[in-house]
Amino acid sequence: MEAVHTGSGSVEGPRLPGPGGTEAPARPPPQQVVSALLAAMEDISARKPEVRPPPDDSPQQKLRTLARLAAESPNAVLRLDTAGTVLYANPAAAPFLAASGAAEGRRVPAGWAALIRETCDFGIARSEEIEVGGAFYDVTFAPVPEDGYVNVYAQDITRRRRAEDAAREASRTLLRSLEQTIAMVARAVEKRDPSTSGHQQRVALIAVAIAAEMGLAPERSEGLRLAATIHDIGKLHTPAELLIRPGKLMALELELIRQHPVTGYEIVKDVDFPWPVAQMVLQHHERMDGTGYPQGLEGEEILLEARILAVADVVDGLSMHRPYRPALGVEAALQEIERMRGRWLDAQAVDACLRLYRERGFAPPPA
Ligand SMILES: [Fe+2]
Ligand SMILES: [Fe+2]
Known part of the structure; x- marks a missing residue:
């Protein structure tokens, strides 16, 4: 808000030298009267950058995001740490884990653990066809080395494999x-x-x-x-x-x-x-x-x-x-x-x- 001065005499005039070079005695300043105030308000919040809290990219938040995205996926989605411990498995992974004997908080089979280590060492995704409990899965291991885990996407291809074998x-x-x-x-x-x-x-x-x-x-x-x-x-x-x-x-x-x-x-x-x-x-x-x-x-x-x-x-x-x-x-x-x-x-x-x-x-x- 800013004040606007109105009326006259709001500014004191300069002092003039008197006769003989002497300074004339100062006149008393005129009475200053504020007779009105005007106020204008404008919403400028749209012009200002929105202040947001810094994004939460913690491993826990990433895990929550993965869980939200993978909850309804028809394909198995898992997150494992580099030792092969299951950090997360979506519902579609349940039969897959049951057949392999793994569970959240437990380690995946030894064969997988070797693949995971190799994937992390090279830092690039790789796909394997893996047989688990008589079913065949097309499994992709996608490492996230900076966070020390591997995302695993497994698609059940048993029906396709059986059709190919029959052909x-x-x-x-x-x-x-x-x-x-x-x-x-x-x-x-x-x-x-x-x-x-x-x-x-x-x-x-x-x-x-x-x-x-x-x-x-x-x-x-x-x-x-x-x-x-x-x-x-x-x-x-x-x-x-x-x-x-x-x-x-x-x-x-x-x-x-x-x-x-x-x-x-x-x-x-x-x-x-x-x-x-x-x-x-x-x-x-x-x-x-x-x-x-x-x-x-x-x-x-x-x-x-x-x-x-x-x-x-x-x-x-x-x-x-x-x-x-x-x-x-x-x-x-x-x-x-x-x-x-x-x-x-x-x-x-x-x-x-x-x-x-x-x-x-x-x-x-x-x-
Ligand atoms: Fe012949
Ligand atoms: Fe012949």
């Missing part, structure tokens, strides 16, 4: 029945030519071993194994007398036998494999220099799996007894693929095959 098992069952069907077809092919009994199974073993030696991914070599197991399926259509007849074949007869990759392709092409099995069957007699059949493909135009299959097929074909010649034996077969290396057969597949037999002691079951 994997169904897929394995499907693959097993597919393999059994393929093995049955392979036996049907070989029944028509007893001298080739077990040929496709052995070629599959050799081809997969070569693929592994070359570092082919296991999922890819699974397709190679299936293709190798039925690579001569087209011979179902070849007259049996041509397959078992000793002696040299006429050009036309040879042509009929050479139809088997195409016939095999026709049989397999509509089966919905996750690998190009029909193409592997079609290309297993192609040669690197383009002199193979049926398409005369060259080099990398031929699928890698088909190039591996060709090496395995030649090794086993030469090793086994045929109606028109005796078995040459493995060493002679290896020398033959060495001779064909690069020109007819893929050089890396041949090298891998030679390493397998000569250095790693590989030996498929005898013919």
Whole structure:
């Protein structure tokens, strides 16, 4: 509030020098009268910064905040100290704690304690899939090193895990029945030519071993194994007398036998494999220099799996007894693929095959 002076004579005038330089005697000041007072008030509290008490960031307050936020969460939320003692657990964590034998004020299982120490040491959050009492949890450990505790968020993923396991098992069952069907077809092919009994199974073993030696991914070599197991399926259509007849074949007869990759392709092409099995069957007699059949493909135009299959097929074909010649034996077969290396057969597949037999002691079951 401020006072406002009104009226006249509120200010005393200056003193004037008198005659002769002497100061004139002072006149008595006029009577000062305050005749009125005005007061104005304005609310300025909005312009002033609000004065609040300093925030409470004590561990106890943080714990209360966490408890308020996590009370209704469907996921388990816990706070643990670095020794693994449970400082807080929300209601959703109750079954989780019961299964692990922990409780508020008690320590979590030893396996957890190690994870918590590791999390605190590195100071970064980490997630683990943990099985507790037959249930699976996706658990995230989030350290708060400055306050010396770890927040734990656990989501029950048991149903998802069980669904994934069921899907994997169904897929394995499907693959097993597919393999059994393929093995049955392979036996049907070989029944028509007893001298080739077990040929496709052995070629599959050799081809997969070569693929592994070359570092082919296991999922890819699974397709190679299936293709190798039925690579001569087209011979179902070849007259049996041509397959078992000793002696040299006429050009036309040879042509009929050479139809088997195409016939095999026709049989397999509509089966919905996750690998190009029909193409592997079609290309297993192609040669690197383009002199193979049926398409005369060259080099990398031929699928890698088909190039591996060709090496395995030649090794086993030469090793086994045929109606028109005796078995040459493995060493002679290896020398033959060495001779064909690069020109007819893929050089890396041949090298891998030679390493397998000569250095790693590989030996498929005898013919
Ligand atoms: Fe063949
Ligand atoms: Fe073959």
